[in-house]
Amino acid sequence: MSTIAAFYGGKSILITGATGFLGKVLMEKLFRTSPDLKVIYILVRPKAGQTLQQRVFQILDSKLFEKVKEVCPNVHEKIRAIYADLNQNDFAISKEDMQELLSCTNIIFHCAATVRFDDTLRHAVQLNVTATRQLLLMASQMPKLEAFIHISTAYSNCNLKHIDEVIYPCPVEPKKIIDSLEWLDDAIIDEITPKLIRDWPNIYTYTKALGEMVVQQESRNLNIAIIRPSIVGATWQEPFPGWVDNINGPNGIIIATGKGFLRAIKATPMAVADVIPVDTVVNLMLAVGWYTAVHRPKSTLVYHITSGNMNPCNWHKMGNTTSTHSSGKPWCHTESSIAGQLDTVAHFIIGFELKNAFPRMENTWHAGVQVLATFEKIPFERPFRRPNANFTSNSFTSQYWNAVSHRAPAIIYDCYLRLTGRKPRMTKLMNRLLRTVSMLEYFINRSWEWSTYNTEMLMSELSPEDQRVFNFDVRQLNWLEYIENYVLGVKKYLLKEDMAGIPKAKQRLKRLRNIHYLFNTALFLIAWRLLIARSQMARNVWFFIVSFCYKFLSYFRASSTLKV
Numbered sequence: 419m420s421t422i423a424a425f426y427g428g429k430s431i432l433i434t435g436a437t438g439f440l441g442k443v444l445m446e447k448l449f450r451t452s453p454d455l456k457v458i459y460i461l462v463r464p465k466a467g468q469t470l471q472q473r474v475f476q477i478l479d480s481k482l483f484e485k486v487k488e489v490c491p492n493v494h495e496k497i498r499a500i501y502a503d504l505n506q507n508d509f510a511i512s513k514e515d516m517q518e519l520l521s522c523t524n525i526i527f528h529c530a531a532t533v534r535f536d537d538t539l540r541h542a543v544q545l546n547v548t549a550t551r552q553l554l555l556m557a558s559q560m561p562k563l564e565a566f567i568h569i570s571t572a573y574s575n576c577n578l579k580h581i582d583e584v585i586y587p588c589p590v591e592p593k594k595i596i597d598s599l600e601w602l603d604d605a606i607i608d609e610i611t612p613k614l615i616r617d618w619p620n621i622y623t624y625t626k627a628l629g630e631m632v633v634q635q636e637s638r639n640l641n642i643a644i645i646r647p648s649i650v651g652a653t654w655q656e657p658f659p660g661w662v663d664n665i666n667g668p669n670g671i672i673i674a675t676g677k678g679f680l681r682a683i684k685a686t687p688m689a690v691a692d693v694i695p696v697d698t699v700v701n702l703m704l705a706v707g708w709y710t711a712v713h714r715p716k717s718t719l720v721y722h723i724t725s726g727n728m729n730p731c732n733w734h735k736m737g738n739t740t741s742t743h744s745s746g747k748p749w750c751h752t753e754s755s756i757a758g759q760l761d762t763v764a765h766f767i768i769g770f771e772l773k774n775a776f777p778r779m780e781n782t783w784h785a786g787v788q789v790l791a792t793f794e795k796i797p798f799e800r801p802f803r804r805p806n807a808n809f810t811s812n813s814f815t816s817q818y819w820n821a822v823s824h825r826a827p828a829i830i831y832d833c834y835l836r837l838t839g840r841k842p843r844m845t846k847l848m849n850r851l852l853r854t855v856s857m858l859e860y861f862i863n864r865s866w867e868w869s870t871y872n873t874e875m876l877m878s879e880l881s882p883e884d885q886r887v888f889n890f891d892v893r894q895l896n897w898l899e900y901i902e903n904y905v906l907g908v909k910k911y912l913l914k915e916d917m918a919g920i921p922k923a924k925q926r927l928k929r930l931r932n933i934h935y936l937f938n939t940a941l942f943l944i945a946w947r948l949l950i951a952r953s954q955m956a957r958n959v960w961f962f963i964v965s966f967c968y969k970f971l972s973y974f975r976a977s978s979t980l981k982v
């Protein structure tokens with residue numbers, strides 16, 4: 419039997435953020451591998467008109483928990499939802515609940531956070547920093563506590579290029595920030611925010627860095643570990659491939675691309691797409707929980723769980739894949755090669771795509787192309803336009819694509835909606851999408867190096883059985899398979915689309931392609947007609963092309979007559 423699974427048997431585990439993406443997968447794995455655990459306490463707030471119990475039932479009744487219900491039929495009894503709001507003093511937990519938590523908890527997994535990039539500093543500090551401090555204070559009063567696992571992000575120090583598994587100091591003490599936010603008003607906070615966050619790209623990453631510092635400062639005698647995942651993606655293997663449930667990170671981009679809204683992006687094609695499957699992160703979390711409790715390392719260990727250093731994939735395309743567009747190459751354009759530029763121009767003018775125009779990069783997996791190739795096999799329903807992706811790292815070109823590929827079609831579509839008596843909505847939607855994309859740009863135009871000594875050390879400490887059951891070795895990940903399942907998962911679990919609709923979606927894509935070709939050809943002919951009406955040089959070129967074609971055809975006919 420697995421040592422780690424046995425360790426969690428009979429334990430009382432406290433999880434914050436259990437209703438979130440990572441939290442749900444963590445609970446699922448815990449129940450499935452250690453059905454004899456005592457109880458999982460989850461700190462939950464009522465939301466969207468649902469009570470705590472309704473939220474818990476909704477989670478347990480989801481497809482994610484189907485296997486759990488077979489292994490652990492009394493799972494409902496083993497979850498204890500505790501009313502809590504991490505934004506409030508003492509988390510607004512009742513005295514009785516607090517007493518139970520303090521006296522019974524053995525392990526804490528602290529996942530709750532605000533992951534919005536555009537949150538206010540006040541709210542982000544409250545949740546990502548102050549709440550962490552408060553939880554550590556609670557933890558210090560728990561006599562049975564064996565380990566406190568804090569979930570941070572690999573991007574908490576994204577202002578550095580090489581990041582080690584250590585806690586870096588922040589320029590301003592977290593305590594000073596917490597104290598000053600108490601008396602500063604919102605207008606002043608907005609003003610000083612850019613000065614405070616300095617070279618961090620957003621409030622989220624900055625407050626996660628502050629959160630780590632708080633963990634270090636308030637650790638007392640606790641057994642603490644920090645886990646830093648990179649971009650957490652759909653499940654790889656467990657409980658089944660491709661499970662996702664929110665629009666964060668790549669998920670929203672996959673939807674926007676698959677539906678044909680997003681067709682160009684400012685991204686460095688060869689930058690590493692450091693996506694890490696959520697089940698891999700959860701396996702590491704459980705292994706770290708066990709290791710921290712049993713081996714009690716002398717200091718707080720930081721574990722990176724990233725993919726780039728061991729099994730790199732980049733945003734652009736997936737090399738050596740057999741899965742290609744009908745014209746021989748997936749619809750993915752980059753200006754990183756001359757062929758790519760020619761291809762973009764050719765594509766723009768007549769929708770023609772040059773075969774095999776890209777240099778292939780060995781040993782690196784390319785996400786964009788593979789995602790696009792998957793849309794061929796598994797198209798999303800009712801796309802706005804054909805899925806496509808033009809990559810550019812140049813701001814001017816990016817603005818050009820935004821105007822031509824995003825704003826212009828949205829305006830045309832809104833005119834159509836107006837003319838047919840409907841409310842225009844596409845321009846608004848497009849503006850929102852472009853705002854979201856602009857927030858992600860920082861992360862898709864850079865690569866980072868994360869050292870993974872602690873993670874590798876832990877892997878070597880596991881028994882072969884634990885390495886199998888709690889696998890976090892990302893070298894075994896096959897990106898081609900993973901991305902296909904990812905796209906399928908987005909379609910099934912996020913968009914809730916039926917697989918039976920695929921033939922219809924494929925037909926619609928064909929229709930859109932024909933409209934696209936017709937539109938571009940008409941545009942080309944009109945432009946050309948206008949040009950030869952106005953310019954002698956254009957007329958000469960036209961005359962030259964026509965006579966050349968005529969001569970070529972005459973020669974061809976003559977040579978085939980001779981052969982006969």
Ligand SMILES: CCCCCCCCCCCCCCCCCCCCCCCCCCCC(=O)SCCNC(=O)CCNC(=O)[C@H](O)C(C)(C)COP(=O)(O)OP(=O)(O)OC[C@H]1O[C@@H](n2cnc3c(N)ncnc32)[C@H](O)[C@@H]1OP(=O)(O)O
Pocket residue numbers: 533534535536571572573648649650651663664665666667668671672675683685691693733785786787789790807850854857858861862901904
């Ligand atoms: C291996 C797979 C690779 C995949 C590659 C993809 C390739 C695609 C095809 C090729 C195209 C080329 C693309 C290449 C680039 C790919 C880009 C991928 C980018 C990934 C980068 C991520 C970097 C992350 C680094 C840090 C990682 C972390 O540590 S934290 C987690 C990440 N956090 C986030 O992602 C949060 C970002 N989100 C936000 O900050 C905000 O949501 C927003 C600012 C983006 C949007 O705010 P806005 O106010 O406009 O919207 P909002 O009102 O909030 O919501 C709009 C509607 O959506 C609903 N909603 C909101 N959140 C969710 C949710 N989580 N789940 C479900 N629904 C949600 C909300 O209710 C609103 O609905 P309505 O009310 O009905 O309008």
Ligand SMILES: NC(=O)C1=CN([C@@H]2O[C@H](COP(=O)(O)OP(=O)(O)OC[C@H]3O[C@@H](n4cnc5c(N)ncnc54)[C@H](OP(=O)(O)O)[C@@H]3O)[C@@H](O)[C@H]2O)C=CC1
Pocket residue numbers: 434435436437438439440441461462463465502503504505528529530531532533545569570571572626646647648649650651664666667
């Ligand atoms: N997703 C990613 O790509 C990455 C995530 N991480 C880290 O992993 C952790 C989990 O992220 P993820 O699951 O994706 O995030 P989610 O946004 O899916 O989940 C956040 C969780 O925090 C809870 N929460 C937020 N505010 C409060 C509050 N005031 N009181 C109680 N609970 C609250 C949410 O509860 P509710 O359901 O009520 O909103 C939810 O359960 C975070 O610490 C994040 O920084 C790190 C790297 C990448």
